[in-house]
Amino acid sequence: MSDSLLPLRREMDERAALPVLLYFGTGILWLLAGTVLGVASSLKFNAPDWLGSVPALTFGRIRPAHLNAVMYGWASLAGAGCMVWLTSRLCQVPVQWRGCLIASAALWNAGLVYGVGSILLGYSAGVEWLEFPLAAVALIALAFLLYAASILRTFSLRKVDHVYVSLWYILASVVWFPLLYVVANLPIYSGVVHGVVNWWYAHNALAVWFTPVGLALAYYFIPKIIGRPLYSYYLSLLGFWTFALFYNWNGVHHLVGGPVPNWLQTISIIASVMMVIPVLAVAVNHHLTTLGNFRMLRTSLELRFIVFGAMSYTAVSFQGSMESLRSVQETLHFTHYTIGHAHLGVYGFLTMILFGAMYYITPRVARWDWPRPGWISAHFWLTAAGILIYVGATCWGGFLQGRALNNPAEPFTDVVELTRPYLLLRTISGVLIGAGHLIFAALFAQVLRRMGPRREEAVTP
């Protein structure tokens, strides 16, 4: 990279600043809200009568409020901000249609307030991952379309001939997600078909939006920060198309053993195992690009988060393929193991990568460096330790729970008793993670308020 690109980068960052910081800032607010809801949900298992007379704070409402706040709030808003910045960088053209993005962030947040508020007040649509009432869905769908329009406009004006692999994932996600979101929310399904649509959607929301965001960022930042090219570019092409083909078919593994046709369960299990191919392609590329540069994890805090995320992606993907098998599902289905798996994916992989990417992007668009690097390190260790304890406790506890459930001699109350220590450990890990989030939010606020030493030129665009 020659220095002649610096003025262009500065211009791109300046143009991206307002929408990106808007997505990031509101995303962080949803992260904090989602964390409080998550920790409170977990605490309810340790003390079921705590806040037990407040309808809006009963477990069955704050648990879906947690999921929606972190998925459609935190991960989506932070992800959209990262994608806007990354598309501009990879197309070498400033962000286009900024008005669309600002309107998108506003509508998105309005939809979230309406949707999460509806769940807490008792107006949930009652379908996991699709709890929002239709008005909130319409707001968020519109917000996503505005975001997609800006991404596609920026892409259409690109000044580069080469379309880097991260952009494939971004482009695919902006056409995939609105289709999926609208089709799954149509109020036309009932009975077992509704169950199938539900899990086709819930697994695909990861396939067509959340995972592409995480992979686009990992594919960009690992080679970028380490300063060497991707291990195998052709492999990334194979990885993308097999990802697109197989991931879509996974959803019904959430209903193994249930009242859905056997052939349907079987093809979803097969597709889940086939995911080994795109995951290996991504793993080889990410890990072999990192290999030999592990000392950079000491100096680059961004890279530390992103490599942790990339490693989690490999782990959670192999775990998922294994978990879909009938013999494994027989034990692990219906248990806290699934919750552990979900958090390894959405937190260990996606959220950690988002943290790393935001630590890289924020000082560039805000033109103000992070005031306290020590805090960033503390954020990393709190969240990394927290998520490892979380996944360990829920997966091991869930495994024991599943074995006990499958033993008819074990009374159900004993199964409940058995999970208690693991559920307590989960709350503790949630508190560690929450402490990390507070540090992150405080740092972000300090950058926005330009606190700390005046050294804006210290950030290379």
Next chain:
Amino acid sequence: MMFIRLSVFFAGVLAALFLGWAALVGVPGVQIAAVPPQPDLRPYTFEQAHGRQVYIREGCMYCHSQQTRPQGFGADQPRRWGRPSVPGDYFYDQPHLLGTMRTGPDLLNIGARQSSRDWHLAHLYNPRTVTPQSLMPPFPWLFEERAAEPSETVVHGRFVANRDGLDLIEYLLSMNRTYPVR
């Protein structure tokens, strides 16, 4: 250099999504839509349907599944949670409430397993009054404090169920798919 023609890229991406939809939703949708309701399955009464809305409102499905697994797959059969459920058992369910967690037990046949209205009343007011080990939240807002009519059950000394509580119990008692599959 361009990696592939853009039109081909977007066509491929859309085809991938469509194929997954066709396999997971389209074809099974046609197959299952042709399944009639089980002849012994009753549509929900007004009270039961309202109780089902309370079940949804309070998020019961995040801890209770409504699907029973076949013999040899898990312990639903030896635990006597009910014969394996079939698509015709869910004909009137909108939205579906199959659930994916068993933090609490499966409820597909709770009406057959626990048919006592009084047990459900006490349990909903505070589950630990009947099951000390329970992790289930209490639902005191399904009750009100007032003088009880002779026909009403009093829980915790001075509370009687309100409309929401009574209808939720109507719904739970209607949960009975123990009829033979035909």
